Amino acid sequence: MADVFIVGIGIHPFGRTDRLSGLQQGAFAIREALKDAGLEWADMQFGFGGSDSSGNADTMINEMGLTGIPIINVRNGCATGGSSLIGAWQGIASGQFDLGVAFGFDKHPRGAFNAMPSEYSLPDWYGEAGMMVTTQFFAMKLQRYMAHHGISHETLGRVAQKAFDNGVHAPHAWRRSPVDLDTILNSQMISDPLTKYMFCSPAEGGVALILASAKKARELGRADIRIKAAVTRTRPPGSFEVFSPSLSIERGGAPTLLASAAAFEMAGIGPEDIDVAQLQDTESGAEIMHMAENGFCKDGEQEEWLAEGWSRIDGKLPINTDGGCLACGEPIGASGLRQVYENAVQLRGAGGGRQAPGTPRTAYTHVYGAPGISGVTILER
Amino acid sequence: MGQTIDIAEGLFVDSPIPALVGGRHRDTGQIMFPCPTGNALYEPVTLPSRGTLWSWTVQRYRPKTPPYAGPEEFTPFALGYVELPGAVIVEAPFVDVDFDDLRIGMEMETVLAPLNVDAQGRTIRTFAFAPVRED
Numbered sequence: 001m002a003d004v005f006i007v008g009i010g011i012h013p014f015g016r017t018d019r020l021s022g023l024q025q026g027a028f029a030i031r032e033a034l035k036d037a038g039l040e041w042a043d044m045q046f047g048f049g050g051s052d053s054s055g056n057a058d059t060m061i062n063e064m065g066l067t068g069i070p071i072i073n074v075r076n077g078c079a080t081g082g083s084s085l086i087g088a089w090q091g092i093a094s095g096q097f098d099l100g101v102a103f104g105f106d107k108h109p110r111g112a113f114n115a116m117p118s119e120y121s122l123p124d125w126y127g128e129a130g131m132m133v134t135t136q137f138f139a140m141k142l143q144r145y146m147a148h149h150g151i152s153h154e155t156l157g158r159v160a161q162k163a164f165d166n167g168v169h170a171p172h173a174w175r176r177s178p179v180d181l182d183t184i185l186n187s188q189m190i191s192d193p194l195t196k197y198m199f200c201s202p203a204e205g206g207v208a209l210i211l212a213s214a215k216k217a218r219e220l221g222r223a224d225i226r227i228k229a230a231v232t233r234t235r236p237p238g239s240f241e242v243f244s245p246s247l248s249i250e251r252g253g254a255p256t257l258l259a260s261a262a263a264f265e266m267a268g269i270g271p272e273d274i275d276v277a278q279l280q281d282t283e284s285g286a287e288i289m290h291m292a293e294n295g296f297c298k299d300g301e302q303e304e305w306l307a308e309g310w311s312r313i314d315g316k317l318p319i320n321t322d323g324g325c326l327a328c329g330e331p332i333g334a335s336g337l338r339q340v341y342e343n344a345v346q347l348r349g350a351g352g353g354r355q356a357p358g359t360p361r362t363a364y365t366h367v368y369g370a371p372g373i374s375g376v377t378i379l380e381r
Numbered sequence: 382m383g384q385t386i387d388i389a390e391g392l393f394v395d396s397p398i399p400a401l402v403g404g405r406h407r408d409t410g411q412i413m414f415p416c417p418t419g420n421a422l423y424e425p426v427t428l429p430s431r432g433t434l435w436s437w438t439v440q441r442y443r444p445k446t447p448p449y450a451g452p453e454e455f456t457p458f459a460l461g462y463v464e465l466p467g468a469v470i471v472e473a474p475f476v477d478v479d480f481d482d483l484r485i486g487m488e489m490e491t492v493l494a495p496l497n498v499d500a501q502g503r504t505i506r507t508f509a510f511a512p513v514r515e516d
Contacts, residue, residue: 114445123415125389127448129496129507130440131460131472139438140461147485192439192480246403246414247435247462247470 001093005217006225006379008037008210009344012105014203014328015174022054022331025206026105027063029334033101033208037220041065044210048087049103050074051333057084057103078280078369079232080104081207081336085377086230088211098216102209106331108202120243120371134370135199135283137242139191142285146193149300151288153193157185158306159284160197160326166313167327169353172338174203175327198284203329207337209344225347228362228378229266233258235372242370255374256293256366263364263376264295271295274378275360276346277317278339280368281324291319294366294376318356321346332369339365340377347381388496388507391416391425399491400430401508403469412469429465431490431513437461437475437483450505452497463489463510477511488513 010032012025020028026049034041041064049057050073058071076083081104088102115134117127126132145151161181167173184197217223235241238252264270271294279294281287288302296317297305305311311319322328322342325335343363345351365377387393392415393401404416404423416425443455459475461483475483476494489510496507 116448123389124448125392125507127444128388128450128505129474130444130449130451130458131474132448133440133444136438136440136460140436143438143461144436144485189439189441191441192437245472247472248411248413249464249468249470250411 002095003214004089004092004227005212005214005223006209006227006344007212007217007220007222008033008039009341010034010036010208011172011338011341012206013172014205014331014334014338017204022051022105022107022204022206023059023063025107025204026051026057026103026208026334027060027206029105029206029208030060030064030101030103033210037210037222039099039210042067043099044069044101045097046088046091046100047071047103048074048084048091048100050076050080050084051104051106052077052080054105054107054333060103076232077371077373078332078367079336079373079375080333081340082230082232082367082375082377085209085337085340086232089227089230092211092213098213100211102211102337103207104334104337105206106333107204108331110202115243122243122245126243126245132243134242135191135194138283138286139194141240142283142289143193145285145289151300151303153185154181155288155303155306156193156198156284157181159281159287160184162312163281163320163323163326166321166354167323169351170322170327172205173323173327174329175323194283194285200282200325201329203331205329205331205334205338207334207341209337209340224381225344226380228269228380229263230377231259231262231266232373232375233262239372241372254293255372256290256368259374259376260294260366263378267378267380269362269378273362274317274364275358275362276321276343276356277319277364277366278321278324278342279319279366281320281326282330284326286368287320287324290366290368294364313354313356321351321354321356336365336367336375339367340379343379347379383498383502383504385504385506386499388505391418393491393493393508394427395493398430399493399508401428401471401491402426403428414469414471428468428471431488432463432465434483434485434487434489435462435464435470436485439480450497459483474509475511476509482512
């Protein structure tokens with residue numbers, strides 16, 4: 001495929017912004033990205049965008065201008081951002097377009113996501129009996145993983161501690177003060193073994209990335225950050241997903257294993273070649289499990305990784321350099337693109353207090369969500 | 382003693398001992414729970430009553446209503462998956478268990494337990510797992 005470059009990046013800070021709709025936060029991000037690239041909305045030839053609960057992305061033209069361009073609405077759960085990026089990337093790699101925008105935005109009500117059984121083709125009794133709660137799934141997947149691979153409660157706390165430490169230096173993060181390990185470990189237990197500070201919260205925010213062909217990127221003086229891989233995968237048989245009344249006794253793989261392997265193959269590199277990574281951290285344990293599922297360590301090695309600080313900013317593989325979902329919150333439609341935004345910042349060396357040392361050349365993102373979908377991207381400078 | 386109704390039909394039997402009713406795929410033999418309704422490919426099959434704890438957590442706050450239909454006055458409850466040998470791994474709330482005793486691999490058995498009392502004063506009965514107590 002032809003090279004495609006990220007020539008502009010923009011973000012609306014995550015968290016709560018009462019005066020702006022989700023769409024307006026997306027528009028803010030697009031304006032920031034255009035400014036960053038030195039372009040106007042009129043230069044955009046097409047767009048791919050999406051939100052989970054803030055409406056259709058094509059209504060963005062009301063905010064940005066009626067230039068007549070095609071905008072494809074993407075609604076793909078937690079992979080919405082990744083799927084938008086794939087669409088925009090292919091639009092340019094195919095040679096059809098030179099310049100386009102991938103964007104995502106969202107605005108969720110406060111509190112945990114409240115799901116109804118009928119929305120998931122499940123019987124009403126499943127919710128009546130108290131099992132329609134996403135936090136239970138994360139806790140149970142983790143509980144089994146910890147028992148099998150010797151992961152301690154303290155290690156879960158260290159993941160959250162690192163997230164809040166990193167968020168301090170990320171202007172777009174929601175939680176921007178450090179929280180000490182004891183406070184994290186002793187905060188209110190939500191769903192054993194996970195405490196309040198180990199979970200991310202639904203949030204608001206918007207992200208936009210301007211993509212360009214090699215020719216256009218050179219004209220703009222921005223032919224530096226290249227998309228090497230962008231893939232999504234759905235679940236294989238025997239995976240363990242949220243809202244499962246039963247599981248097959250024949251246990252199988254996970255969507256992340258498929259997405260990660262496909263992305264590395266596409267990029268022609270392996271986990272050992274990655275300099276910085278943003279991994280789905282819906283809760284502390286998710287980051288732990290995803291370190292192994294994405295191939296960055298073996299099951300159980302996370303205990304040493306976290307104790308030694310190897311995933312901190314100055315470690316051998318900085319993970320979630322902007323604090324991830326734990327510090328930024330999770331606006332579903334924007335979350336995956338936030339990871340790519342952060343990687344572009346890192347590859348430019350513009351991370352300030354959260355910059356990974358040694359000028360990273362390769363950067364990896366990973367999202368995972370219901371009902372068993374995973375998206376991975378790899379960027380290279 | 383008021384009337385008792387089941388949370389749904391076809392999920393479990395109560396004699397000779399409480400057990401869940403799963404669905405066996407007629408071609409592959411694979412078992413799932415609950416038994417899919419309106420799907421001729423699956424035939425109902427009574428599942429083993431006992432199994433081993435596969436994973437667990439504790440629900441520490443009251444889930445939102447709807448959909449939760451438990452008592453207004455909330456008491457944290459444990460729940461998890463139990464592997465019914467040779468059949469399927471099933472999720473259910475746990476009863477009669479001390480949270481500190483929960484260990485993956487411990488023996489659990491199917492029980493029927495009250496969830497709540499409905500507006501007509503009827504006890505809603507659902508399925509759960511409880512630790513096997515050797516008396």
